[in-house]
Amino acid sequence: MSKSDSISMSVIRRLPRYYRFLSELNDQGVDKISSTKLAEIMNVTASQVRQDLNNFGGFGQQGYGYSVAQLREEIGKILGLDKSFKAILIGAGNFGSAVVNYLDFNRLGFELVACFDCDENKVGKRLGGLTIRHDDELDSFFEENHVDAAFLFIPRSAVENIVDKLYSLGIRNYWNFSHYDITTRYRDTVVENVHLSDNLMTLCYRMNNNPTN
Amino acid sequence: MSKSDSISMSVIRRLPRYYRFLSELNDQGVDKISSTKLAEIMNVTASQVRQDLNNFGGFGQQGYGYSVAQLREEIGKILGLDKSFKAILIGAGNFGSAVVNYLDFNRLGFELVACFDCDENKVGKRLGGLTIRHDDELDSFFEENHVDAAFLFIPRSAVENIVDKLYSLGIRNYWNFSHYDITTRYRDTVVENVHLSDNLMTLCYRMNNNPTN
DNA sequence: TAGATTGTTAATCGATTAACAATC
DNA sequence: TAGATTGTTAATCGATTAACAATC
Numbered sequence: 001m002s003k004s005d006s007i008s009m010s011v012i013r014r015l016p017r018y019y020r021f022l023s024e025l026n027d028q029g030v031d032k033i034s035s036t037k038l039a040e041i042m043n044v045t046a047s048q049v050r051q052d053l054n055n056f057g058g059f060g061q062q063g064y065g066y067s068v069a070q071l072r073e074e075i076g077k078i079l080g081l082d083k084s085f086k087a088i089l090i091g092a093g094n095f096g097s098a099v100v101n102y103l104d105f106n107r108l109g110f111e112l113v114a115c116f117d118c119d120e121n122k123v124g125k126r127l128g129g130l131t132i133r134h135d136d137e138l139d140s141f142f143e144e145n146h147v148d149a150a151f152l153f154i155p156r157s158a159v160e161n162i163v164d165k166l167y168s169l170g171i172r173n174y175w176n177f178s179h180y181d182i183t184t185r186y187r188d189t190v191v192e193n194v195h196l197s198d199n200l201m202t203l204c205y206r207m208n209n210n211p212t213n
Numbered sequence: 214m215s216k217s218d219s220i221s222m223s224v225i226r227r228l229p230r231y232y233r234f235l236s237e238l239n240d241q242g243v244d245k246i247s248s249t250k251l252a253e254i255m256n257v258t259a260s261q262v263r264q265d266l267n268n269f270g271g272f273g274q275q276g277y278g279y280s281v282a283q284l285r286e287e288i289g290k291i292l293g294l295d296k297s298f299k300a301i302l303i304g305a306g307n308f309g310s311a312v313v314n315y316l317d318f319n320r321l322g323f324e325l326v327a328c329f330d331c332d333e334n335k336v337g338k339r340l341g342g343l344t345i346r347h348d349d350e351l352d353s354f355f356e357e358n359h360v361d362a363a364f365l366f367i368p369r370s371a372v373e374n375i376v377d378k379l380y381s382l383g384i385r386n387y388w389n390f391s392h393y394d395i396t397t398r399y400r401d402t403v404v405e406n407v408h409l410s411d412n413l414m415t416l417c418y419r420m421n422n423n424p425t426n
Numbered sequence: 427t428a429g430a431t432t433g434t435t436a437a438t439c440g441a442t443t444a445a446c447a448a449t450c
Numbered sequence: 451t452a453g454a455t456t457g458t459t460a461a462t463c464g465a466t467t468a469a470c471a472a473t474c
Contacts, residue, residue, distance in 0.1 A: 012415060015418065016412075016415060042394075043396065043400075085417065094311035097311075098306075098308040103410055108410055108417060109417030110417065149416070149420065173423075175413060181256075198230065200322070200323065200405070202228075202292075203362070204293045204321060205228065206225070207298060209220075210385075
């Protein structure tokens with residue numbers, strides 16, 4: 001049984017934030033840090049920092065603290081950022097394009113290997129160094145290429161059909177920007193959702209219930 | 214002491230999802246539902262559904278269940294979607310434009326009242342029915358208008374300056390798309406973050422630790 | 427009324443925090 | 451060595467689930 005079997009989602013979702021703060025410290029030339037100091041910067045407890053890190057091993061040194069560069073590296077490995085999962089983008093509209101231009105997938109454990117769109121006008125145009133293909137080419141693309149994950153930037157109404165298609169082609173990993181719940185249809189998928197309107201509604205609630213507003 | 218003082222973030226973050234599923238059921242013409250049935254559809258426990266809802270009041274009827282339309286309405290009110298907080302957008306690039314065109318803020322408790330950008334080439338162009346203004350106009354705009362929240366679609370490097378500015382103008386509520394932690398600088402702000410790369414790193418981790426990959 | 431399903435209390439489970447012995 | 455700080459166990463706190471009496 002690998003250690004990682006039992007790591008809770010609460011811990012996992014905190015890892016990217018550690019990685020982010022450690023990268024910053026590293027860029028600033030800081031080479032060692034204690035759990036107390038890191039906790040202070042991140043506005044969490046030192047206990048949580050030590051507990052979180054010790055899920056994966058003892059990266060610190062008693063009496064000294066943690067090496068910033070080494071700890072950053074370790075967390076990167078734990079997250080699997082050194083991997084390069086092959087991903088395809090579905091929906092090369094404003095939103096998909098903006099995200100492709102905004103993020104550097106290679107630093108996040110992915111390689112974008114193809115972009116698809118159902119709009120003939122977009123097919124043939126360039127995005128993220130790739131030529132946009134028509135959705136009809138999915139089957140032939142999958143015959144010749146290995147694909148690990150799909151990034152969906154399509155409207156809610158289009159998701160069900162596309163996911164049925166991709167699922168039948170073997171895709172079990174999704175990054176989903178629509179308000180469609182893929183996991184309620186296919187329970188054996190790994191899905192990370194970016195539900196923008198859920199997020200905005202939460203902001204609305206918090207503003208309504210914050211005494212200063 | 215209002216009831217809402219004590220609602221945990223776990224519960225709050227589930228509310229938009231209830232709202233979404235209830236809206237769907239409502240559109241399908243379903244008029245009543247039991248906690249058991251709703252839980253099944255949403256893939257959670259019936260206990261959780263009842264506990265969550267009872268934080269805000271008894272919306273159900275014993276022996277019958279919940280009225281879909283009424284429950285949807287109530288949750289909308291709890292979230293404050295009937296409100297209309299005045300929001301400004303900062304950063305009218307690909308990303309900001311895509312989001313403005315993708316979401317209907319009016320249904321989410323907000324009204325977009327102005328868009329700002331630091332790029333002279335964007336100033337004067339239209340976005341979301343508004344004319345894009347230059348960041349220099351922030352002071353004069355705030356003199357004449359009330360603003361509740363800022364939506365930030367600017368690069369990480371630009372956030373600190375803009376937030377200092379907006380904070381000095383009285384803004385305490387932010388929707389933040391950059392990987393900059395506003396709350397660690399200003400602890401009395403309400404911030405909802407959309408950290409896309411954190412999200413993608415989490416997907417990477419989960420794919421790495423999912424036996425099927 | 428009888429059956430169904432809520433509202434709510436109690437039990438369980440998990441996550442966070444505190445404390446401290448181990449050790450660099 | 452003495453001081454500092456980890457790794458880890460124990461205590462607390464909170465969230466989820468189970469159970470059931472209330473009641474429509």
